[in-house]
Amino acid sequence: MRNRPKGLKRKKLFNPDGIAEKLAQGLNRDFGVLFPESTPGHVKRFISEAQSKSTLKKFLGSKTKQGDLNTTTYIKFLYVNEHMKKFNKPIEPSYPRVSKLHGDVFSNVLHRAKALMHHVLTPFDEDDWFFECKNSSGSSIGVPFTDTSIEKKFAFPISATEKVTPLYDRYLTYDRHLKSAVMQHNERYPLEDRYSIVSGSRATTVAKTNSINRMICVEPTGNMFFQQGLMTLMYQRMKKVGLDVERLPKEHTRLAYESSITSRNATIDWSSASDCVSLELLRWLLPPKWFYAVNLVRSPSAIIDGTEIDLAMFSTMGNAVTFPLETLVFWTFAQAVLAEESDTNTILPIKENFSRCSVFGDDCIVPATIAPVFIDMMTRVGFIVNTDKTFIDDCGFRESCGGDYYHGINVRAFYLKAPTSNALSALEPWLYIILNSLQKKYISYFGEFKYLYNSHVFKYLFGIFQKYNIRIKLVPDYMPDDSGLKCLDDVTRLRMAFPMTFSLVHRDRHGTVSFNYCRYTYKGKQRRVDELHYAVWLKKPSLQTRDPLIHYRPKIGGGYVVAKASSPTWNLLIPH
Numbered sequence: 001m002r003n004r005p006k007g008l009k010r011k012k013l014f015n016p017d018g019i020a021e022k023l024a025q026g027l028n029r030d031f032g033v034l035f036p037e038s039t040p041g042h043v044k045r046f047i048s049e050a051q052s053k054s055t056l057k058k059f060l061g062s063k064t065k066q067g068d069l070n071t072t073t074y075i076k077f078l079y080v081n082e083h084m085k086k087f088n089k090p091i092e093p094s095y096p097r098v099s100k101l102h103g104d105v106f107s108n109v110l111h112r113a114k115a116l117m118h119h120v121l122t123p124f125d126e127d128d129w130f131f132e133c134k135n136s137s138g139s140s141i142g143v144p145f146t147d148t149s150i151e152k153k154f155a156f157p158i159s160a161t162e163k164v165t166p167l168y169d170r171y172l173t174y175d176r177h178l179k180s181a182v183m184q185h186n187e188r189y190p191l192e193d194r195y196s197i198v199s200g201s202r203a204t205t206v207a208k209t210n211s212i213n214r215m216i217c218v219e220p221t222g223n224m225f226f227q228q229g230l231m232t233l234m235y236q237r238m239k240k241v242g243l244d245v246e247r248l249p250k251e252h253t254r255l256a257y258e259s260s261i262t263s264r265n266a267t268i269d270w271s272s273a274s275d276c277v278s279l280e281l282l283r284w285l286l287p288p289k290w291f292y293a294v295n296l297v298r299s300p301s302a303i304i305d306g307t308e309i310d311l312a313m314f315s316t317m318g319n320a321v322t323f324p325l326e327t328l329v330f331w332t333f334a335q336a337v338l339a340e341e342s343d344t345n346t347i348l349p350i351k352e353n354f355s356r357c358s359v360f361g362d363d364c365i366v367p368a369t370i371a372p373v374f375i376d377m378m379t380r381v382g383f384i385v386n387t388d389k390t391f392i393d394d395c396g397f398r399e400s401c402g403g404d405y406y407h408g409i410n411v412r413a414f415y416l417k418a419p420t421s422n423a424l425s426a427l428e429p430w431l432y433i434i435l436n437s438l439q440k441k442y443i444s445y446f447g448e449f450k451y452l453y454n455s456h457v458f459k460y461l462f463g464i465f466q467k468y469n470i471r472i473k474l475v476p477d478y479m480p481d482d483s484g485l486k487c488l489d490d491v492t493r494l495r496m497a498f499p500m501t502f503s504l505v506h507r508d509r510h511g512t513v514s515f516n517y518c519r520y521t522y523k524g525k526q527r528r529v530d531e532l533h534y535a536v537w538l539k540k541p542s543l544q545t546r547d548p549l550i551h552y553r554p555k556i557g558g559g560y561v562v563a564k565a566s567s568p569t570w571n572l573l574i575p576h
Contacts, residue, residue: 004362006528012424015259019464020416023434024055026457027414034446034454039243047411048443050404054413058209066213073205073213074304074329080272080384084312089381090394091284105340109377110284112336115348117328124289130174131539132564133229137318140221141198145520146557150536151529152428153221154182155190157196160222163296165195168222181535195222199299199308206362207417217302217318226297227320241354243331245324248360253403255358255365260398260405266371267398269389273362277314277329278381285329296320323361330378331359334366337374351449368392414441420520420555428470429482429518429560431505435461436481439490452490452497462498471503476570482560505572513570522558 031048093107139145141159142153160168172179198220205213219227235245259265283291298319301310315322334357337389340350358365366374369416370391375385391398396407404412414437419430438458442451452458465472474491475484484503487494493502503516526557 007279013422014424014427014468016419016422016430017063020056020059020061020418022460023416024220024458026053026455026460027055029456030446034442034450035461036447036450043406043411046406047409050411051413055416056209056210056418058415058416060207060210061420063208069211069213069532072211073215074203076212077203077215077304078309079277079551080275081309081312083384084100084276084382085371087278088280088312096160105373106377106380108340109333110338112347113329113332114285116332119348120241120328120332121234121290122287124233124287124293127174129226129229131229131294132232133171133225134232134536135221136224136228140224141220142221143194143203150532151185151527154185154532156186156194158194158222159198159220161200161220161297161299162197163321164220164222165225166199167226167296169193171226175535175539177538178532179531181531185529185532200299200303200311201316203302203304203316215317217299217316219318219320222314223297223299226293230294230297231320231324234328237521238324238328243327245327245360245390248292248358249401252358252363252365252401256398256400256403257405257408257410259365259368261408262397263368263396265365265398266392267345267390267400268364268371268375268392269386269399270362270364270378271384271386273330273383274326275313275316276316276519277322277326278382279314280311281329281381282314282325284422284553285332294325297321297546303318327361330362330518331537333356333375333377334359334364334370334379337377338367341370341373360401365400367546368508401459410444412441414438420561423559424468425560427464427468428473429520431461431464431470431519432473432484432486433481436486439487452493459498462494462500465500471501473503473516474505474517474572475515475565476572478565479517479565483519484515507572508528510568512566512568513572514564514566517561517565518560519563520555520558521561565571 028048028051031051035044035047058386091110094104095112101327135150135153137148137150140153142157143159147513152290158168164259172182183191200221203215203217205299219485238245255265256267259267269420277411283296286294294314298315298321299311301308302316303309314325335349335353338353338357339346342350342353344350356367364374375390379385389399395412398405402412416434419426435458439451442455464470473484475486477486479486506514
């Protein structure tokens, strides 16, 4: 055995695979004995079977080969890209016959969808667009996820496709304060080399399941800057017709719940929906100025596993306009089908019907009566329905936006995901993620008492804290799931049921509670350039609303540390 250098300590590790296996066994036992006697048998069987199939579905263990997952992911994407070539043909529908005289239904739907799209998005003004432009919070070409700061995004050379560089120059003329700050920030860099011209995006993957990853494309920094502006403009217009992206997820779970009881609405899922929006479909649907803008800042190609591929779809996940565009495409078509099925002679769908169809990305909820026609219309323009996750009839099950309901009961399974690493410092945050998720689920299934005292899973998890002498950190509900334990209503009962020790929690004489928590930090610290931050703030000095979509930032290249925080409003009964 090779000797370690003197003074170098062996890194302490733990075995996530072993813990995952025992957790899966414990869940199976709990779901076999903890249900109240009043729970119907068919509900017990449905929940138990769903959980058994799902527990380790997203767990990537030590034997998982990332290379194989990536290969599977890229093969699927290339198949979809080839599929979309068939739909990149100019759309030439016949003249619309909206008088219900048995005309061409598909043509009518196309015209109605186009009319509604123009109604939602018109007008378009470049000044409005430029006002909303900003850098995203995620990585881009030339900007790694470990440093997505403003300083890095405005550092020369800025990656962009060739068509975008004149647009970027024009923007800096529009925003003279930012131009001054950018030039000062890059004063030592030759002005003629301020852009790094790229042909398009670069494919990468993020975790999805243990059989396939999810492919996203990293966009050029300059392109993403303008894509963000178009995205914000679209969200503003969509909100006026009831498509508020900040509220839609909660609305979709409500509709899924109701429809699992009434079967009034269908929940429809699509395979690779973001990759199935064709260029020619958008050319038909969008107002000309809008199409020009979104087409100007798109990536026409992507580098996949070292090979450049021309994109047959309009855009991929990673382009900021992809999500609002697919939402609008599905929604306008749904409204058009609804209008076609109703007694209306107007080409523009009726405003009173807008709330009857709801779309969030590729999550579509439409009246069950029109679902078959809607699916047929969408498949004719390139989309691929996921029949395994589409529910139309009276089966009693509906799912949308993370809400799975069976006859009105929340049956969303618990998915165990792997920790950020097998370093011992990652064990504690991983346990918090598991516990914070499982407690809510166990209470909903088994009740507020039985879930705790008779649970194999909780006994095992708290035993791990004991084994590794971990002091449990208590945190408020608004903290991230990996920061500490949020089962605060049950702290006293937890202490009675399981031997445990807590990290110090202190309340001062003013009522402010100080506490420790786990925080993930990335290596390296970047220099802050106040001029850049001020220039960005100056354009929109009001408080910014949060992005409705969470940008994925992988927890790689760093580690967990113990940090301190305080809360003046946290009403916690401090354990002793």
